[in-house]
Amino acid sequence: MRWTTVVALATAGTLSLAACGGSGSSGTNSNNDAGASNTALGDAYEKVPASAGQRPDVKGPAPEIAGAKKGGTLTFNSDVTPESTDPSTQYYQDTAAIMKLTTRTLTAYRMEGGKSVLVPDMATDLGQKSKDGLQWKFTLKPNLKYDDGTPIKASDVAYSIKRSFATEELPGGPTFQIDYFKDGDKYKGPWKSGDTYSGVEADDAKGVITINLARKFETLSYFASFTMFGAIPKAKDTKTNYQLKWAATGPYKVQSYTKGSSLTLVKNTNWDAASDPARHQYPDTIQFNFGKDAATTAKAIMADNGIDQTSLTYDGVNAAVLQQALGAKRKQVASGPSNCVNWNGSTMDVNKIPLEVRKAVAAAWPIDQIHQAAGETPFDYSPGGTIGAPQVPGFTKFNLPEFPGKGQGDPAKAKAMLQAAGKLNFELSYYYSNDDEAAKNVNKVKVAQLTKAGFKVKAIGVSKTERRKKVRDPKAPVNLGQGVNTGWCYDWPQGDSIYPPLFNSTLPNNSGAGNIRDKALDKEMADIANLPVAEQGAKWTALDKKILQKYVPLVPNAYSKGSMIFGSKVHNVVIDPNQGIGDFPSIWVG
Amino acid sequence: MLVYILRRVLLGLSVLLAAIVATFCIFFLGPSDPAGALCGRQCTPDRIVQIEKDLGLNKPKTEQFVTYTKGLVAGNDLGGKKCDAPCLGWSYVQNRPVTDMVKQAFPVTVSIVIGGIVVYSTLGILFGMIAARFRGKPLDRVIVGVSQFVTSIPYFVLAQLFFLYAMVYYGLIPRAKYTSILDNPFTWFTGLLGIWLFYGTVLSANYVRYVRASMIDVQNQDYIRTARSKGLGERKIAISHALRAGIAPFLTLLGLAVAAELGGAIFTERIFGLQGMGNLALTSFDTSDLPVIAGVVVVGAVIIVSLNLLVDLLYGLVDPRVKLS
Amino acid sequence: MSTASTETSETVVHPRRDNTREPLLEVTDLVKHYPVKEYTGLFPTTNQVRAVDGVSFDVAPGETLGLVGESGCGKTTTGRLVTRLIDPTSGSIKFDGKEIGQAKERQLRSMRRDMQLIFQDPYQSLNPRQTVNTIIGTPLEVHNLVPKNKRKDRVQELLELVGLNPEHVNRYPNEFSGGQRQRIGIARALAVEPRLIVADEPVSALDVSIQAQVMNLLEKLRKELNLAFVFVAHDLGVVRHFCDRVAVMYLGKIVEIGDRSDIYEAPQHPYTQALLSAAPDLNVVRGAERKERIRLEGDVPSPINPPSGCRFRTRCWKAQDVCAQEEPLLEIKSGARQGHQIACHFPEIKDDLATSLENTSA
């Protein structure tokens, strides 16, 4: 579980993490060409995405998109350079989206009318669970092939999974397998521990992959959509260099890849459309250019000349084109909910700050000003007052009066609350990056507002790198903004990917949110997580409310959004609410 | 001659070695946290120790330096990661050999710089000669004035405007794009043409004045006066006599300006979005990936030193007045 | 232009027939080689440019020695060596009985007062950024000759002595003509009240009319101040006008040395004869018959690889085998007077070469 990160700042381009699973749902979501209104703004700005779930019975091929044309070249330009394209280590939004084009997985998300649904991909279903829930079996569809025409075997998938345990050779990937799989903590991958691993077994004759668990993992189907659940032919594994040339199983294969610079994908003729319910194969070539200045890319796409007509970027809506994006060029923007929720540095240590004071902080918190100072725009977020994201299946969005999820904060009211509690001039201390323009501006806003509300504010400026260490430091002598302080992006749309990683008492100090140490809460979370997926959503909603009211560990700020801008000849750019980025295989040009 | 070359090479090598030492001192003796950077998100103290061991960061600095230098010559084996010679170290962030990254970026920068030099020397010599020929006349003033004006505007502003207006908004010039010349010479040419034209033109603004000055200088020399008194036409004088004399300073300028060229290329790469050495260094700067920056600096030093050497030798060939001593 | 312009008198010749007088400057076997590396072959070869290759002469107090020869023969180098602006490779320089050939700069300090240089190029020899007052005042200050408050008076005195307007003391060199500048240079040299002046072609950069004025000034000063001179020149006329003794140099060696009359009236070395005959003869212009003219063929050989034996042999019309094998010594030859030494295997007096020179210089 882990991680999260900052919502893309308009200036910085997106680099958020966490691709993950889920059957989400999604509500409003964006554009298609031809005047389909996008939801960036206006009334839709505050609308909540609907939920969608798992669809184990879906078969390929993916339904044709109305009007879609084949052929042409689609060009992606991005400021961000993918760190690694090794299937075993992929954990970022952008790489997940890119690799969906080349790499089929056991399960996958597909867009159904703006909703993101989990469907079987290489597997025939979403996994068969044993009675005790400790053994899962996935059966491969017949006749699956690599781009060179060789058949995909169950042992290739097993090998790919085992490879992900080699965190020393291939660092940076997700680690749920280590936590949940049998002997996951002992197995160190095929290079160190050999090919035999009791947690993952394969039967090539039947095409069955068996996963043995150490504890119940109700949301494993979601996790099975990560690229580590793809297939890697062992003979072609080049270890650390596999990221430079990987075997394709999806509709596209790598023609050339220059790390840090460009990636060219062409059609994979050995891809079987009939068996793939989640992907299309429209453009002939898909070109990715990395390390392109975000502002100029944005301006170029908005200018919509020549090659830019068939170009797009997932760097968000750059401030340089914001005016156009809000006005004349609105049709060239796709914007939709992402898997992240923000609380912008408002995590409060419940052991260091008394409850009444935490409530006063919540009352004073200058949500709108912080968004503005950080350079966040309606393309980056919509108001949100919960810890969980509303597209989690079964989750019901709510707004507590203490947590409106928007507005300028009320310093006068906060001051009154402080006074009532006898805690006037309570000292709030936190770290901020003083080598980051936006962080400095945000800090100015915070200091002004909190001081006005009767707090004593001690803001400690450190460098970005230093701050990254400080906020997780268990002994840090501050009481605000520690731990997971910016927000949380779920790995798959279910509460077990949100609440336990934030509030479990077994977490080290300052590695969750608020340092809540409550065994009862632990038990409650574990109980919900062990329920069947379909029953969890409502329970998590109640828990969300309870945590906010009982502990006040943070002030939810916003549901963040993913936004893409594209040229006029790019069609069907739809933001996958479970990924916060477009669903690349369904985009066509013409 | 051979000994002279040897001596120059030795001098160059000593400078280069010093550059490596300096680079190493600056980049690796500082309090940085490479292991932390490489560790990524699932970072445990154990893993940091392991990475430090892999990269040899737990060893004394002197030993590290020996390893680094040895790697340049003979390659290295960093914690099971093979790094072939010339090994410039291991990227903390990208987790692969710096040499690979430099190899990838190097041709881009070289392509930009070479094309730029062709454009700027052609334009520079042409307009410099014209200005010198019509010294004091309106044409001269226009040329000098325009070059003054162009050089005083920050390069990156000009580049940005050129990029957006000429390439993006109006599409007058093909969009900058790098293809390897080995893959497709034609797209290599068309993809870089715009950059060459822009970069070369802006740089030539500086050069024009230099050529003009040295042409005027040469024209005042006695042997040009003699040529003139023999009744040779001005154009002939300019081309045959003065130009040849002007080539030697051009070579010096070329040698000295390589560093500046590389510098200009950083802005160019950044703005036009090409993945050359400059952009590599900048990206690594953003992620505190010190071995990469160090690698780029070392390679830069190698280029400058060898180019200066080459220029020195060419100097002797071009200008017989210069004795190799 | 100057007060000295009217003087036309013949110079006083100091007889140099006796060896009794103690010489002020005594130079023995002075050598200056410059190493030059050449990178033509596989390995560099270090060659020596034999700029000065064993030169001996002496100068008595109040006496004037002329050093003549073609350009590149080493006369200027000899002048600089004597004043120790450059370090000799070997050989001895005795000034006033003291050996200064290898002395350190600090030990030279006192000698510097007694020996001064006048330079060839008046445009180069004055610091363009200093006023005349500073230029002439600096030696006074360095050697602490005159109290500070009297310094300017002394400078003006010196200016008057060299025939310049003392009121121009605050001007910069660029405001003076070449002749005037040279006078400033002379005043600077005189400021330290030296006993010996090495004049390095002091007039060759000046117009002919001004040359005479400056020469007359030097003449006057020599008489008034009893100065000894080492006078480096290539203009034989000027030397005849000014010098008591004359040394002729060729390729770093003295080929003939003697009293003025010896050299001009009875030159014995073929090179001396060639030099004298090459001097322009104004009488021809006036209608007189052209005298026999000796033409030297070929160029001066390289000082890096001087010819064996007699260095002049490659251009000498008398050269024979012995010239290539044996180096002629500088010695008194038959028919020569006391103090007239010639380095030649086949000396021969030619006396009609220089008669016309008298008129050209005065």
Add this chain to the structure above:
Amino acid sequence: MSLGAGTEATMVADADERAPGPAPREGKSPTQIALERLRKDKVAIACLFVIGFFVLVAILAPVLVSIAGVDDQLHLDQVNPLTGLASFQSNADHPFGVKARTGEDLFYQWAYGARPSLVVGIAASALTMVVGVTMGLLAGFLGGVVDTVVSWIVDFLLSLPFLLMAIGIVPIALQRFGNPDSSGFIEEGRESTIRFIVLICVLVLFTWPTVARLIRGEVLSLREREFVQAARSLGMPTKRVVMRELLPNLTGPMIVNLTILIPAFIATEAGLSFLGVGLKDPTYSWGQTISQGVTFFDSYPIWMWIPTISVSLLVLALSLFGDAVSDAFNPQTRR
């Protein structure tokens, strides 16, 4: 950048019979003559006015901002929260507009931004000259081992890619000096101070070799000049020869070099700031403002254009002035 200045040695052979002109008045040194020539140069005078204007802006920045009534605070209310831009380009409250999103006043940043440009330009070039001239003098006059060592250092420094080193040194310096107690705490403004010092050091470090090389050449030729020989033959101590005879004769090349270096440094500062390794607020600089504003050059042009025009004008004025100076000091290029 200093290549063109090599010809200045000729200026020593000054006015004389060869170049008759109006009789010079009493007591004029070549420098004075050059200054007089400069005074008659209309372009130079115009440039001086421009330079003077910016110097005044820099000095009077606090006065100017208080007259304009602007401050360095955030003014969130000045911008449209949707677009992040102000609805105006310039108004009475904010004559040069405000920054996107935060509404910080741009006049304030412009006025204070003049300071680092000029300080960097002047301080770095003065230091460069001091170091370069000293080393050049030592190498040229002493020769021998000193010359070999200095020349080697010059070669060495010139072989390092300047911009890359600058890019690399800034984060190192920040890490090393940013938090000496290793607490990670960087005092307010400390980073910008470090950046400022590093910037100047880097500029000096990589530019003095060029100056030293030039001065060494000058000294080598001056050393053989007869007036230096004369000084030596007078028994002048070496130190005095260098200080009194050589140094004054280097004024020409030095001034010319200075006038080339200042604008070059100002432009470099802007460039480095654009790359993110230059100055950072609270030290405002034009380069930094340009790099922030350049993305908005079409939607909010005033942000970028005011500092761009300022830098360009200043650099243009300084380099034209530099040309005029070198012309004035060079008798061969009289206009």
